Amino acid sequence: MPVKIVDHNVKRLSYSVNARQYSSAGDRVTVPFNRNGLYKIWLIHNPCRLFINDEIIVCQRPVLFFANPLVSYAYDSLQDQRSGYWCVFTKEFLATHDPFGRMRNYPALAPAHAMLVFPEPEQLAAISILFRQLTAAIDAPFTFRNEMIVNYIQALLFEGMKTDQFPPPQPDAATRITRQFLQLLQSQFPIHSPERPMPLQKPGDFARRLSIQVNHLNATIRTTTGQTTTQHIANSKIAEAKSLLRHSDWTIAAIGESLGFNYPNHFNRFFKQNTGSTPLQYRTKRIL
Incomplete structure (x- = not known):
């Protein structure tokens, strides 16, 4: 979905x-x-x-x-x-x-x-x-x-x-890992300069920062959120890519590099798979 x-x-x-x-x-x-x-x-x-x-x-x-x-x-x-x-x-x-x-x-x-x-x-x-x-x-x-x-x-x-319905505390390990992962992910945005790309780009990067095994991270995130770690990262990259394409004058290659794509064709393929259009098509439609 x-x-x-x-x-x-x-x-x-x-x-x-x-x-x-x-x-x-x-x-x-x-x-x-x-x-x-x-x-x-x-x-x-x-x-x-x-x-x-x-x-x-x-x-x-x-x-x-x-x-x-x-x-x-x-x-x-x-x-x-x-x-x-x-x-x-x-x-x-x-x-x-x-x-x-x-x-x-x-x-x-x-x-x-x-x-x-x-x-x-x-x-x-x-x-x-x-x-x-x-x-x-x-x-x-x-x-x-x-x-x-x-x-x-x-x-x-x-x-x-009128009613006292405070949520009961449930600070278990899975909840803490999920919160820490999501906060680490979102703390990387917005990206302010193409010379300073997002430092955490893959599930393994987050696992090392959280001092846990990547398989444990992936299983926890899927269980608590219903989405994989990779999906969360991809969704955030797409949101930031759209924002940069709309509001910045960075080249498409620079936007891709800031999001961890060393080659423009890799960024183009990733963006099209997730949005149905290439970065250039998306930017052009926003300008017209």
């Missing part, structure tokens, strides 16, 4: 708060490990796998996910059909509209952990209504818009805190 890597590096965003509904189909989606400096409230309708710090939680029914700026998490949609709502806001936005720090002390936003809630149908309907009202307020040209937004965010926090 093809997997699409989504970069939610919201540090690039120019706004201090945003919220949206989404519904899409196509490639299975993964969000790599990140700690993006934002608060996030995320209602996920589709089955998914969440990697939160040292924990792996498989969610077979809708889940409401709260994360603070210190939480490192990753996401795997588990299927092509996906839908839900998300809201992100900065520490500065919260400090401005919660000057006494009351909301920041709520369990849902506490710095020690993320919080997961599995709402029953009636509560799920109420949460969905709040998200729709929140997304409408985001786009509303209204003098007290920010105050409305904060009220809806607070209402979502209250919905989450």
Whole structure:
């Protein structure tokens, strides 16, 4: 099954708060490990796998996910059909509209952990209504818009805190290895210079860095994520290659070298096998 890597590096965003509904189909989606400096409230309708710090939680029914700026998490949609709502806001936005720090002390936003809630149908309907009202307020040209937004965010926090559903700690060896592998993989991106290629390119490179046997690493990653170590590496390389082809003026040969391909034809073949087009075709289509 093809997997699409989504970069939610919201540090690039120019706004201090945003919220949206989404519904899409196509490639299975993964969000790599990140700690993006934002608060996030995320209602996920589709089955998914969440990697939160040292924990792996498989969610077979809708889940409401709260994360603070210190939480490192990753996401795997588990299927092509996906839908839900998300809201992100900065520490500065919260400090401005919660000057006494009351909301920041709520369990849902506490710095020690993320919080997961599995709402029953009636509560799920109420949460969905709040998200729709929140997304409408985001786009509303209204003098007290920010105050409305904060009220809806607070209402979502209250919905989450109606039940105490913190995920049980499961920091076993397989979970730790998976987290460390994914964090090592994503720490190599973005690549800032073609003269400094990604240092860890093969499963063996990661195994040596983690001081474990490569067969043990491969078996662990396949068991905990459903994908092979090589697939994770390839997916990340493709995502970075697309970004460099879109946003840099590097030559295709330089992009390939930065991703560990010593010969341009090897990079061309790898890219076409994973995307259906050559790097040049992809870059040209993006320009036109």
